[in-house]
Amino acid sequence: MVSSHPALSQVDILYEIFDHLSVLSSSLQGLRTGIYPDPCSREATARRNALYSAALTCRAFTGPASEALWAVLHDGFVSLLCPFKGVPLSAGESRGKSSAVEDPCRGDITPREWKRWKRCTQRVRCFFFNSRTDISPFQSSFFVDLLRHQLNVGAPLFTHLQALWISYEGHHRDPDHLVAPLFSPTLSTVWIEATPHLYSALRTLAQSAPHINILRIGSEYKPFDHFSPLVCLSGLRKICLSAISKRLYPLIIPELAALEALEALEISIAQRDSPGGVFDSPQSLVHGEYTKDVFPALRSLSVSGTRAEVTELLGNTRPATLDHVKINVTCTQIASIHPTLLVLATAQNVASIRTLEISLIGHPNLRTEDKPMRCAFADVLAPLLHLHALESLRITIWSRPLSISDSDVADMTCAWPRLQHLAITSSLGWDQTLWPTYVPEVVRPSLCALVDLALRCRLLRYLEVNGTSSLSIEHIKALDARATWDNSTQTCLSRLVLKDGWETLICQLSLDDGVYLDYTLHRLFPSLGDPEDISGHWHAPDRPTLALG
Secondary structure, eight states, X not given: OOOSSGGXXXXXXXXXXXXXXXXXXXXXXXXXXXXXXXXXXXXXXXXXXXXXXHHTTOHHHHHHHXXXXXXXXXXXXXXXXXXXXXXXXXXXXXXTOGGGSOOGXXXXXXXXXXXXHHHHHHHOOEEEEEXXXXXXXXXXXXXXXXXXXXXXHTOOSOTTOXXXXXXXXXXXXXXXXXXXXGOOTTOOEEEXXXXXXXXXXXXXXXXXXXXXXXXXXXXXXXXXXXXXXXXXXXXXXXXXXXXXXXXXXXXXXHHHHTOTTOOEEEEEEOSXXXXXXXXXXXXXXXXXXXXXXXXXXXXXXXXXXXXXXXXXXXXXOOOTTOOEEXXXXXXXXXXXXXXXXXXXXXXXXXXXXXXXXXXXXXXXXXXXXXXXOOEEHHXXXXXXXXXTTXXXXXXXXXXXXXXXXXXXXXXXXXXOTTOOEEEEEEEXXXXXXXXXXXXXXXXXXOHHHHHHHHHHSTTOOEEEEEOOOOOOHHHHXXXXXXXXXXXXXXXXXXXXXXXXXXHHHHHTSOHHHHHHHHHHHHHHXXXXXXXXXXXXXXXXXXXXXXXXX
């Protein structure tokens, strides 16, 4: 078959076309951001099937389509059997049927098959390997021998590999034979699920992949309790450690502090140690305790742990370049987070932090002596008002209702003039039926105060709070007068979310007053959409919305 259009005879154009069908870019982005891509999704399956069909259409399409098809291997070594005789060419056909395909070792492999196999390995850019599901017994002997040969000759299995996800439990006596050949010098992103052999794997990784800049170490369903020599990976720009044990935390921090080029750090400290775990890992390569003002190049910091752990880390990491901060704190009393936020709102961070996410998890016991427990904005979050460079702020408080007064909103308006995204929500979590008990004692901001904040913060695009206080027709007329007399409008706000209280507010108004309110809000904020639509619930993803409820 010959391509009908002259443009399809240009190889560069074909590569560009089929590159848009590849799942490489989404897989790389997922590994870099910590979101495991779903290989079985409808979109991913459709893309692979389209590339597979294109590769069989004509000779002109075979090379470019195969390049895009083989760029990502989600099923580990299963797809690498396809170039051999008697094995299905479609990676999708071999998924879940690896025990039924023919063992290549039973017959002679021709030079042509080896050449085709090597060409396929050179196309791989992103590789996913899980030892529990990706290697059947007959495959183990074949690929372990092959990987041992690659290790002996000092050559990686994939010469152009960019990203690697690996979970290996180490059933073989010498796991380095299986892991080391996967570490290509071209690797830049690695995601390793924590295993007992992680220490030797990272040492090998540092020697084989000197250009790696993103490392993510997961721990699956239990705290990570095995020490890893992170200091040998001196070129790291981003590192993510999930659920490390409390015993490992003091050893890990000096290793991280020695990485002078580190720009992004995500660390989660488990609240429990591994049951029956044995802490016999090698000692740290860094001697002595780390000092303050480390991480000179750090721009993004995400930390999860107790209040004391988070406060200690924030107090010892004070780079002037810190731009994004995300903290997840578990504490008995929400008000006890105040000293932690004081440490965060230092003079160095006032002019640098632009994005801040805070999640506070209180103790499940909501009542003390039959009195409701709540927290006020001024008692908990007041130090954040010193961060005048904030552009995005998201605060979530679990199991404690948060009181926000109109004066608190006025303070926010003055403190954060550059704000573009603001979301402050609190929830009782698992038992929403308790919320009405707290309504009379929880202060909520008025709609007029929220409108004033949105009008003064000219760049604000998203605003979300927990409900609002009572609203009368006089308040609506005041807002309408402001839009008429002062000609006050704000064209950036595209979404306003008033949760856990809008229904109560609407019940106070007649139908005509509700229409009047909707019309007035759209006059003040034209980007909210068509003022004639009073439903407030539009689902079109490309259309600005007003979400009231």
